[in-house]
Amino acid sequence: MSSFADVLTGAKATAEGRVVSVPETWHQGRTAYGGFSSALALAEAMRVGGELPPLRSAQMAMMAPLYGDVEVRARVLRSGRNAIWMASEIYGEKGLGFTASFVFMRPVESTVSLNDCEMPSGVLVPEEAQPLSRDRGAVFLRNNFDVRFAQPPSDERRPEMFWWVRPREVTALDPTVALLLTADALPPGVMRLLSPSVPVSTMHWQVNLLTPEPETVDGWWLLRSTSDYAKDGCSSQRMALWNAKGVPMLTGVQSIALFG
Template sequence: MLSLGEMLAGAEPIDGGFALEIGEDWLQGRTAYGGLTSAIALAVAQGVSDDLPPLRSGQLSMIGPLAGRIEARAKVLRQGRNATWVAAELTGEGGVGFTASFVFMRRIESVLSLDHYPLPDGVIPLDEAKPVPTDQAPAFLRNHFEVRFAMPKSALGEADLCWWVRPRERGGLSLEVECLLCGDVLPVAVWPLLGFNVPISSMQWHVNMLDASPTADGWWLIRSTSQFARDGGASEHIMQWSASGAPAIAGMQSVAVFG
């Protein structure tokens, strides 16, 4: 089994990006875990320039199954004085399986300073949090992440999950790539309402990067909630904080629910 850092370090350079192998240990069903493909897309996008500003936003589309050998390519769409737009694409044996559009923007002095994303009430401290059972979990979760329950059931809503998450191996990753790698770990919030045998598939994930600050021993707090589900689809909000309480990602995901 290879960590993402090891996969990236051993990637084969190709025109416009690199190629690498996604092993079965990274799969979620018949395709690679969405956080992995998102992180790979960001890694290839960051490779288009040595002086990209920080990541501000990403639109990530999970189009088709990706496993085995994949090719990752990226190109600059526009480079302005303050912001750079980069498109990334991952292809496999079946063609295009993943696309992404990233915006990188330099920090600018501003009179605005708002932060209304505090940690949820009732968060269980890391040293008191109990491990999430992963015996029946997808391969990627069993093999590559540590997860703990971060809030008691009594503090959660109807379609509401909150976990502590960290990768088992962090070497060779930028903080932004690590953020995305962890950000999709939780099951979709509506899954417990349906039973864990109902097929569910992420379709699109939009992320706004707030502050990818260093975390205590690699831990991130992630909360996924859903306020609307109907006609085979669910809309989910995913918030991510560092272990110190700094908001890292504000996101929204569109999910197909086949049951």
């Protein structure tokens, strides 16, 4: 079984970027797991960009299935006084399948300090939370992450999910790459209102990192996805991620296609 670090180590240089092979253990349906593609695009941007400030924002578009051998490319779009913008693309056998835009920005002095991203009350700590069976869940989850349900069982059907998620192997990864690899592991909240047979697909994902140095305890991250609108096959959801001490690490929004 290949860890994400193994995938990066096995990359082969091309004229415009690097080629990697997407292991089947990182699949989500018929394509690479979205966090895998996002982390791959980020890792290439960081390799090409060199000494970059911390990542503060990212936008990812998931346009076509990616599997087998794929080529990832990155380039600097603009280098300013405080921030650097970079773009990454991933190409599969049918052409462009994934694009990402990253903003790396060093801290600057500000008189404003605001935090309206506190961890919700009533969340179970990982030690008390029920684990997701390794026989369930998407292929990428079963093979690469430990998952525990962060809320007690309930019959209430709300378009929201809370999970504790811990990647099994990130020791050789940059902490920000590891965070992005993990941050998309939670299913869309709207899936709690759907039949299990209804396919869903992420179209667009934007995240804002709230810290330049993400860290947690014992590898656990708390993920939340909350769908706030769904109609005509499209769903909009808000996302958030905290570390094991309840410190907010990331917020985001995602656009989901519903095929049923």
